[in-house]
Amino acid sequence: MTRTISPPRGDLKSLRQPLEEGEWRVFEFFDAHLPEKWEIYIQPHLNGLRPDFVLLHPDVGIAVFEVKNWDLDAVERWVEARPNKPPILKGRRDGKTFSLQSDNPVEKVFRYKQEIQDLYCPRIDQRSGLAVVTAGIIFPSADDDRVSQLLMPCREYRQMQEWFQYNPISGRNALERGDLLRVFPEAKRTQSKFMNPELAADLRLWLVEPDAPKTQRTPLELDETQRRLANSRTKSGYRRITGPAGSGKSVVLAARAAKLIAEGKDVLVVAFNITLLNYLADAAVRNHPPARKAATWLNFHHWCKRVCEDTDHAEEYRALWSVEGHFPDQDLCSLVESIIESDHEGLVQRYDAVLVDEGQDFQPNWWALLRKVCKPGGEMLLASDATQDVYGTANSWTDGAMKGAGFAGNWTKLNISYRLPSGLIDFVLDYGRRFLPRENADLPPIRQMELNINPCQLRWVQVCPGQAAFTTAEEIWQLMKSHGDEGLSVSDMTVLVDSQELGQSIVSLVGEQGARCVNTFEKDKRQSRRKKLAFFMGDARIKATTLHSFKGWEARALLICIEHAKDKRAMALLYAGLTRLKQHPSGSFLTVVCGEPNLAEYGKSWPDFINKNRPNPALQGTLRDKAAQRP
Template sequence: MERIVSPPRAELKNLRQSLTDGEWMVFNFFDRYLDPAWEIYVQPHLNGLRPDFVLLNPAVGIAVFEVKDWNFNAMSYFIETKGNSAPKLLANDGSHTFLVNDNPIEQLFRYKREVFELYCPRLQQRAGFALVTAGVIFTNADTDHIRKLFQPSMQYRAMLEYPQYTPVSGRDALNSGDISIVFPESKRKYSRYMNTELAKDLRNWLVEPDFSKAQRLPLELDANQRFLVNSRTKTGYRRVRGAAGSGKSLVLGARAAELVGQGKKVLVVTFNITLLHYLMDIAVRWPNKTGNTRKQVTWLNFHMWCRRVCEDAGFEKEYRDLWDENESTELVLSEGLPNLVEKALTNKPELITFFDAILVDEGQDFLPKWWNLLRKVCVKDGEMLLVADVTQDIYETAGNWTDDAMTGAGFSGPWSELPISYRLPQDALKQASLFAEHFLPGKDTILPMRQQDALDLEPTYLRWVQTDAASAIEICLKETLSFFTEDTFSDMAISDTTFLCSTREQGFAYVKAIGAKGIKSVHTFDPDDRESRRQKVGFYMGDARVKATTLHSFKGWESRILVVLIDGKPNRKNLALIYAGLTRLKRSPLGSCMTVVCTIPELAEYGKGWAGIHS
């Protein structure tokens, strides 16, 4: 039989976090000496942990291994014991002694405990520890030396009684090919506590997430998109509009990378903080041999750019006073802040950073005066790009972009159009279009269009649950877990799951509920505004945990597995927000899942059209 390796062997050299020489040595060791029934998972997203290797055998159990390439010639290590507290690992470099935070024995203890506590509905909890091995391999030291060094730590954690479940080994064991030293339990043929159903539960935690796979793939653009990436207009001004999933952000991210490759100084601006990580991840997938897109592009949301301008120009006090003296954030953003930035740009232009190109995503969220402020820091004969979809006008700002405003913003001629939606599975595209036609009619509404030669090959699971507000969070949790307990599709990673809702209160309730199941999440729901902003800055799809954020913050993003809670009043603003949520699903040849939990009675009839969509 052929061994399962995730990511596949051919992709290991392309991982975002490259394998070290020692990790390659260990991978090749496992691949050579383990029975083929043992599956190898490299750097898996394990409920917030990122161990180096996890091994799984459906008949035997699971093993987590950490690899240490420590140079014992450069550093002297020793263990310090004090009272009843856990022994500490210290090191001396010849001039001073310091604490080593990542004591590998403590890591093993944590790995074993957290694997045991994973949400696996079919795991017999009393027998769980017998299924789990947690080991560490030192590639630059011998086994006897390592075991002697860590003996106090292992004794403290009661690992010496059953050493086969916490093996510690060194380079001599690797060089000799002795798998019984490195991984004693690998010789076991079966365990009465392990079975194929439990292995399925565990694989949901181990298979490589869809987002990680995508990061290794170059961007695929059609001829129209590629033209927009590789060209500029005579004036340097271009506006692009398209439906959800039509590749607007792909074009913007690729154009940013292309301009960096030409030696240009580039600024990318969004309204939402969270969208910046997504755009960075797009940009690095565009081939660029002469620049570092992630570092060389300036990535800012509009508010942060304003703050930076004020600070650079010496208006920091005025900036702070502006927020202290006004209770209305909306008034500050629409009037006070633009006026202060205008003053800074006028009075201190020599202190302000100028750019060769300025690219704005989700342009329907911007006011024309914001755009015109950005124009002031674009060099003469520079480039300005605005991409937009007015159907997703969740802040009701798109109406400010009249024909006169467009002319005053430097635009002439028609929009560049991106009519085809590539992101959405065909069933989801149909339902999103029906929603927009019925609830968001208007001359500016842009319906997603399917690719003419597209085949309905991607499996899709769509579900609509109509309920009341009191039951909504409980149902959202139930629907999330059902994706995995019911084996909806193959190779579904729990860390690909994204939960979206309208308010922090709902989001925090969901995070608590799923956390009670032992499932960790990265979210943006802290009640403190400053902490919530920090969470948004750190929110990205490559995180090893379940994702949870607001519909506002996820606009522009995409996910293979979605649970969307929609509530509130059925006004146009909220309906535009709901439409944005319905269009976040990403197609996948392995299948895509979206469940909508709705508490709005007026949408119940529409929701009936989702019944039985499981292709």
């Protein structure tokens, strides 16, 4: 039997947050001394928390360990009691006293243990949680007695001393003599009546490494055509790329950006949507690690703002936004154009290359403005897919508009959709034929002679609009319950909605059950922008955002919730959402919760169609109760 280690041993030296020397010693200790059935998870994504190690045995239980590689002689540390509060850990160096409470390992493991007992397993009996979860602390560079003495008041406050076997603390002495039972007393067990393989499957959802960090450690995968586009430029420097969803337009753009940055070029990458820039930067980093910091990544309107602020026109910029509810796009473009045209002092930054993704969201005059900041002899790239015309702007790119945009020759076409699982393509094609305008539709071709080796689960749940949020939250828990043995992580799950209000309702419902979401839902525009800038697939929580904000992205497990889809833009928006699903060797998952009656007939064609018109969910029990009742 081979031990499960996640991430795999061979990947540990390339983690985004590398293991420290002390953590390596602890890992080697566990791998050398634990029975092989104990699984080792390093820096797992635990609902937004990141403990150093979690150990799982499907017949015994789970253990979480915090490792502190502290030199107790380098900084003086002590604990002070506080009335009705946990004791506080303090430190002193060079005559200065400071709090170390945020890094107090006792409080950290206490929180980890509470999270596991209260959230991760709906089937854990709270009375038996103590016997299922071990919370340990290891100091690989300090003596056992010293660390025990230092943290004694903290451990007594949390009642850890009286249950040492479930709350062990150890130092370098135990590690050096290979004393597994001092470091982890419960390792001696071979079974527990409180643990079983089904419960272990629940826990793995929160422990296994998500898809995003795995992907981030590998270079971008390019076919021959994509590689040629990423490594070359046209004679004029202008190139336009199109193709169906998943054909690699964004990948080519990111790879091209990485190459130009590596050559020392000044690169500006622009998109309409803020969150897409995070995805593009992450992709470019895979080929050239300094890419995120070395390039400029801006959405179009923030680039306009930067031009104004860099040239002492901030007051004029603010004046454009003085009328509430008015979006001054044309006036803003006119202001920026006049600034660039009169920039005799060179205050406006120019670039060797300007790369634009999701170009169908742009107006031709935006492109014209960006051309003005491309250096002579520079490079311009436009990637576009008119099928995903969610803002109704694609038709602005007429032949006449294109003639004045600097391009020569036809579009470069990427034909093959690599992202989509083959089992989804027929349903995407059917959707496109039914609901998208023929003149704009660029649908992924059927991949002939391809074995369906990357399975996907497709589920359509038809509901009344008022039930959409509750049903989506319920489907999240059902997905957690059903797929713990397929390498799926909770962090892989992404929820896409057609409105901010719907998204906030879902996040609130899921949050009531203890699961955290990183989301972009905020009425205040400034707060919304901050949330979008902080939206990364590598975040340890469930992802939740609008269909608009997820354009250009991809995910292994998608839950799409729409209440209404009455016009062409709404239909294009759902198409964009359906085509975000990413194939995966262990399977991918797409659930649509739909409150639009006009889509019910289409939904019936899906392999798993559920029609739910039901009474008030307040009478139905909790979300997790209902999920746990399902077969």
